Amino acid sequence: MKTRKNIIYVLFVFVNITPYLYSFYDFQKIHFGIDNIIGFYPIYGFLACMGLIIIAKTFSIIFKKDDTYYD
Amino acid sequence: MISNLITHPSIALIAGAILIYIFKGRGNYISLISLLISFIILIVFTGQKDLIFATTKISIHYFSYSNLSFLFCLVFLLIGIIGKVFSIYNNNDNEKALILIYIASSIAVIFSGDFLTLYVFWEIMAITSTFVIWSSDSIHSGKAGQRYLIMHLFGGLMLLFGIIGLYLDTNNLAIRIINLESWYSCLILTGLLLNAGAPPFSQWISDAYPEGSYSSTVFLSAYTTKTSVFVLIMTFAGNYILILLGVYMIMYGIIYALLENDIRRILSYSIVNQVGFMIVGIGIGTELSINGTAAHAFSHIIYKGLLLMSAGSVIYMTGKRKCSDVGGLYKTMPITAACGIIGALSISAFPLTSGFISKSMIIDASYHQNLEIIWLLLLVGSAGVFLHAGIKFPWFVFFHKDQQIDTEDPPIFMKGSMIVASAICIILGMMPSLLYEILPYKVNYIPYTGNHVVSQLHLLLFSALAFFISVKYLKRTQTITLDIDWFYRNKLEYIDKAYNYISKSLFNYVEKINLGVLRNKFGVFEGFLLKQITISNMLTLILITLFIFLALNI
Numbered sequence: 269m270k271t272r273k274n275i276i277y278v279l280f281v282f283v284n285i286t287p288y289l290y291s292f293y294d295f296q297k298i299h300f301g302i303d304n305i306i307g308f309y310p311i312y313g314f315l316a317c318m319g320l321i322i323i324a325k326t327f328s329i330i331f332k333k334d335d336t337y338y339d
Numbered sequence: 340m341i342s343n344l345i346t347h348p349s350i351a352l353i354a355g356a357i358l359i360y361i362f363k364g365r366g367n368y369i370s371l372i373s374l375l376i377s378f379i380i381l382i383v384f385t386g387q388k389d390l391i392f393a394t395t396k397i398s399i400h401y402f403s404y405s406n407l408s409f410l411f412c413l414v415f416l417l418i419g420i421i422g423k424v425f426s427i428y429n430n431n432d433n434e435k436a437l438i439l440i441y442i443a444s445s446i447a448v449i450f451s452g453d454f455l456t457l458y459v460f461w462e463i464m465a466i467t468s469t470f471v472i473w474s475s476d477s478i479h480s481g482k483a484g485q486r487y488l489i490m491h492l493f494g495g496l497m498l499l500f501g502i503i504g505l506y507l508d509t510n511n512l513a514i515r516i517i518n519l520e521s522w523y524s525c526l527i528l529t530g531l532l533l534n535a536g537a538p539p540f541s542q543w544i545s546d547a548y549p550e551g552s553y554s555s556t557v558f559l560s561a562y563t564t565k566t567s568v569f570v571l572i573m574t575f576a577g578n579y580i581l582i583l584l585g586v587y588m589i590m591y592g593i594i595y596a597l598l599e600n601d602i603r604r605i606l607s608y609s610i611v612n613q614v615g616f617m618i619v620g621i622g623i624g625t626e627l628s629i630n631g632t633a634a635h636a637f638s639h640i641i642y643k644g645l646l647l648m649s650a651g652s653v654i655y656m657t658g659k660r661k662c663s664d665v666g667g668l669y670k671t672m673p674i675t676a677a678c679g680i681i682g683a684l685s686i687s688a689f690p691l692t693s694g695f696i697s698k699s700m701i702i703d704a705s706y707h708q709n710l711e712i713i714w715l716l717l718l719v720g721s722a723g724v725f726l727h728a729g730i731k732f733p734w735f736v737f738f739h740k741d742q743q744i745d746t747e748d749p750p751i752f753m754k755g756s757m758i759v760a761s762a763i764c765i766i767l768g769m770m771p772s773l774l775y776e777i778l779p780y781k782v783n784y785i786p787y788t789g790n791h792v793v794s795q796l797h798l799l800l801f802s803a804l805a806f807f808i809s810v811k812y813l814k815r816t817q818t819i820t821l822d823i824d825w826f827y828r829n830k831l832e833y834i835d836k837a838y839n840y841i842s843k844s845l846f847n848y849v850e851k852i853n854l855g856v857l858r859n860k861f862g863v864f865e866g867f868l869l870k871q872i873t874i875s876n877m878l879t880l881i882l883i884t885l886f887i888f889l890a891l892n893i
Contacts, residue, residue: 278807289796292789299706299714309718309797316719317726317805320590324597325812331821332598338819338828 286310346384347402347450348412351376352443359436366435367427373439374423377446378416381409400513403452407633407779411449411569414637415442417763418561418644425648425756426554428655434474438558441467445562449569453512454502454527457570461498461534465491468563475552486824487547490533490540498530517574528575534567535618536611537584541591542822544610549603549660553651556603560610560647561640568617568636577624585622586716588615593723597813598820600661602650602736606643609686609728612720613639619717620701623708626780631700633778638693638767642685645760646732649679652749652757653736659744663815667741674748676737678757685764687729687799688721693767695795696774696786703784721795722802729799730806735815 290306302308355373359366419442426435444467447460465488472484504523506512517524536544548559575581592612599605613635620632652675659665669676681692688694698721705714748754767774775782806813 313798314801
């Protein structure tokens with residue numbers, strides 16, 4: 269329950285901060301063009317992490333063992 | 340020569356280690372004083388000079404100074420001093436002396452100018468670090484140290500064969516950039532990469548380091564892998580294969596750390612991950628990326644030391660080392676929690692911390708070389724670091740479910756050293772020029788641009804969002820994740836069985852031959868040899884033999 273409350277709080281703060289940050293952003297100084305898309309970094313960061321978590325969970329299906337496995 | 344030797348920063352440390360064994364019970368004073376002397380020698384006396392011990396056949400270049408070696412030596416001594424203050428309550432004198440030799444040998448490696456000197460100190464480093472692991476009272480430290488030693492001796496052997504090949508081919512042992520075209524350069528690269536924790540040998544870091552004592556892990560994390568990074572910069576900078584290996588290490592570290600339960604093992608996986616960034620930097624090989632690698636190694640050693648000190652404090656105070664056993668410690672250990680969070684923010688390259696000013700140089704270097712895919716993967720890596728070390732570590736240790744553990748912050752020296760390390764992380768983050776001035780190449784890099792700060796904040800904050808959304812899937816369980824070491828762990832008994840079988844069958848075979856006759860013949864002679872001779876007689880005999888050798892000048 270406490271975790272859920274935290275999520276809501278964190279979400280609230282992020283959604284509020286995100287658009288304002290772009291006022292510091294110079295769209296002329298881009299890297300490869302892909303980062304010129306508004307919301308590239310937030311979306312990419314979010315999807316990358318979700319992807320990593322999914323990969324880790326899939327990985328754990330086969331390779332996760334009890335911690336006394338080697339004893 | 341002797342007067343030159345004194346200006347080598349390792350000498351004070353080796354002298355300190357010997358003195359610890361002579362004056363038992365004064366390990367703390369001696370090790371701190373010798374580290375400080377070594378630090379002063381580095382700053383004041385060590386200048387731009389190369390010491391070469393030359394004989395007719397081969398010249399040993401045991402002290403080669405460069406800006407890069409100065410930077411690495413500086414940070415090695417800095418974390419040495421901080422770590423020593425942290426481990427002041429550890430009463431194991433043996434461990435203290437071994438740590439001093441370990442630091443001395445790693446400094447000797449980074450100052451060595453030829454492969455022979457490098458190899459000698461490389462092996463001393465491997466052996467002393469194994470003894471450091473063994474001197475812990477952890478029940479698994481014996482076997483973990485064994486596996487660590489076997490792994491490093493194997494790597495050392497690869498390195499040795501490579502060096503022999505290099506000498507036979509070029510007749511020149513000086514440390515220089517080597518082309519990856521011949522068999523021996525591949526062997527040298529394998530030997531060096533093994534120490535850096537590159538695949539498929541990444542598991543030794545998370546296997547061995549967490550088995551050290553609460554304080555020795557701070558030292559273990561700093562030297563072996565970073566010495567390897569240093570030597571790789573000097574020998575294999577600009578090899579594309581290193582970029583691929585580095586990216587693999589980044590992803591490996593994240594995925595394994597996400598599934599891990601042991602606090603220090605999570606941090607060990609993040610060493611692999613961070614060294615991965617450095618290996619990518621070496622692989623890119625431009626001035627910016629080499630600067631980035633050196634800067635990242637510097638800041639990494641400090642914040643990783645800080646993270647392991649906060650983990651060590653938790654272990655020292657609570658005796659628990661698993662995420663599933665702790666939680667809610669921010670109430671009882673506020674300073675440890677604050678320092679741990681600063682370390683976690685630094686490793687995630689949060690703006691105003693040391694990680695931000697160093698890691699971004701490597702990522703920008705990939706952009707300057709037009710490596711778009713690598714750039715995108717490094718961004719995934721940056722987000723992933725925040726996920727596994729930036730949030731996971733502090734969240735599961737200091738927050739999450741309160742386990743009602745009755746404890747408090749660690750004693751004053753432990754707190755002090757954590758606070759100093761946190762201060763260094765923040766000062767470097769706020770004043771990057773302090774670090775940029777001592778980098779090997781001239782720096783024209785400005786980390787604090789609007790784009791960079793905004794993009795980094797976006798990336799990190801939304802990684803945090805991903806973590807909190809999926810936090811219930813990341814809940815800690817009492818499990819481990821299998822790795823390459825599955826192939827040889829617990830398989831040692833088979834080797835034992837095979838050895839027993841072979842020796843038994845050999846013994847039977849020998850028994851079949853009748854040695855009785857021979858035995859009788861030598862009986863008389865055996866009797867004479869086994870006669871009890873007094874020590875003085877024996878010594879006289881030895882002296883006479885030596886004298887004859889001397890007189891004949893053999």
